[in-house]
Amino acid sequence: MENLWAVTAPSIAPFPRLENDITADVAIVGGGYTGLSAALHLAEAGKSVVLLEARTMGYGGSGRNVGLINAGLWTPPDEVEASLGKLAGEKLNGVLAGAPAYVMALIEKYEIDCELTKTGTLHCAHSEKGFADLQARFAQQKARKAPVTLLTRDETAERVGSTRFFGALHDARAGTLQPLAFARGLGHAARQAGAQLFEDSEVVQSDFDGSHWHLRTREGQVTAKHVIEATNAYECKPGTPRYTPVYYFQCATDPVPTALRKDILPGAEGCWDTAMVMSSFRWDKAGRMIIGGVGKLDGLGEGAHLKWAARKIAQIFPSLAGLPLTTGWHGRIAMTRDHMPKVVETGMHKMSIFGYSGRGIGPGTVFGKAASDWVLREDSSVFPVASMPSYREKHSKVMDVYYQAGAVAAHLSGARRS
Numbered sequence: 001m002e003n004l005w006a007v008t009a010p011s012i013a014p015f016p017r018l019e020n021d022i023t024a025d026v027a028i029v030g031g032g033y034t035g036l037s038a039a040l041h042l043a044e045a046g047k048s049v050v051l052l053e054a055r056t057m058g059y060g061g062s063g064r065n066v067g068l069i070n071a072g073l074w075t076p077p078d079e080v081e082a083s084l085g086k087l088a089g090e091k092l093n094g095v096l097a098g099a100p101a102y103v104m105a106l107i108e109k110y111e112i113d114c115e116l117t118k119t120g121t122l123h124c125a126h127s128e129k130g131f132a133d134l135q136a137r138f139a140q141q142k143a144r145k146a147p148v149t150l151l152t153r154d155e156t157a158e159r160v161g162s163t164r165f166f167g168a169l170h171d172a173r174a175g176t177l178q179p180l181a182f183a184r185g186l187g188h189a190a191r192q193a194g195a196q197l198f199e200d201s202e203v204v205q206s207d208f209d210g211s212h213w214h215l216r217t218r219e220g221q222v223t224a225k226h227v228i229e230a231t232n233a234y235e236c237k238p239g240t241p242r243y244t245p246v247y248y249f250q251c252a253t254d255p256v257p258t259a260l261r262k263d264i265l266p267g268a269e270g271c272w273d274t275a276m277v278m279s280s281f282r283w284d285k286a287g288r289m290i291i292g293g294v295g296k297l298d299g300l301g302e303g304a305h306l307k308w309a310a311r312k313i314a315q316i317f318p319s320l321a322g323l324p325l326t327t328g329w330h331g332r333i334a335m336t337r338d339h340m341p342k343v344v345e346t347g348m349h350k351m352s353i354f355g356y357s358g359r360g361i362g363p364g365t366v367f368g369k370a371a372s373d374w375v376l377r378e379d380s381s382v383f384p385v386a387s388m389p390s391y392r393e394k395h396s397k398v399m400d401v402y403y404q405a406g407a408v409a410a411h412l413s414g415a416r417r418s
């Protein structure tokens, strides 16, 4: 099955492969939101910048995600402050609260054609307990003056077009986009601003000569003083375990006739739920229903996950039952132990940024901007989290198996129940 985002994203002129030796102020590894945002901001500031992407722009999480431009992290803001400390937590919460507006402003400034909606997102309660969780999140967000609204069961039914939920939290700061189109749009804008971007150019070796880095690809080399590593969960050759990979898949119908979809999410909000093994659902611009859940569309789990997806659509929206799912894909999320993003100094003038733990449209874009500021000001305090000299994730292999087996089991039992 294909990735819907690859089918519907506007194409842009391809980027060449690196085939010679070049020198630049900054080298960036990875062509997702983090690397592309860094490249765009650095080029706009007049730096010479080279971005090396192993496959194609947006190949990683940036071309596979749900497209929810959410404010903050999955972790509620009080917990962020408890985890990082009051001051550091407030700093991260503050930056990420403004991230959707930053993303939307970039899309408008560079006229990126990526199906942007600005009608917010709905976090939907799958149970009474889920609604209690939303009430706590609502109180925390209200205390920070966020434009959030707690919807009753009836209000949610009207807004979603389904009676399955116990209430919902609407966040007016949020919206949706076509993920791969946004990545490509950032790439196009960075190229227009003067950045040199290369695809099919995996960095296979990096050496430091005491003042500069030499990043080698199969056919070329980039020499630069500063390096930004932005490979998140898609490192080609993972070294030290730095996160637990969590897989999330999505499937989509073909465009649904207007008559069938007029009462379902008429405001086009992107939605996800409060279940431990969460689900997401949203429309794309053409009116395809996209449903997502934890798991990987390959091997033993694929059949269980696809059947679950079809049944889930039928449960939430009975009028859409039986519509074939014509596209399907999955992606890897970099989940850290404390669910906080990491900025690690992996060498002199070399920063690695990863671990958004399921949020990355807002965070990746603003951390990429911060990486640009780090180079321009030679100051690592510009990052929304404190940088650290090293980071190792404990038990990531065990947790990987746990998440995957758990998702298959949940979807098998969910499928049997319905």
Ligand SMILES: Cc1cc2nc3c(=O)[nH]c(=O)nc-3n(C[C@H](O)[C@H](O)[C@H](O)COP(=O)(O)OP(=O)(O)OC[C@H]3O[C@@H](n4cnc5c(N)ncnc54)[C@H](O)[C@@H]3O)c2cc1C
Residues within 6 Å of the ligand: 029, 030, 031, 032, 033, 034, 035, 036, 052, 053, 054, 055, 056, 057, 058, 059, 060, 061, 062, 063, 064, 065, 066, 067, 068, 069, 070, 201, 202, 203, 204, 230, 231, 232, 233, 234, 235, 236, 237, 247, 248, 249, 330, 331, 332, 333, 353, 354, 356, 357, 358, 359, 360, 361, 362, 363, 364
């Ligand atoms: C299925 C799924 C659903 C998600 N849903 C949402 C959502 O709704 N909202 C949200 O905000 N976030 C969501 N996320 C998270 C978000 O997509 C990521 O956090 C974000 O895309 C990370 O961006 P990035 O640029 O840091 O990394 P990536 O987009 O993963 O890019 C890393 C790139 O580095 C390249 N690379 C790796 N190694 C090398 C090398 N040696 N040389 C050159 N290039 C290399 C890879 O090929 C890859 O393209 C989701 C993620 C997934 C997987």
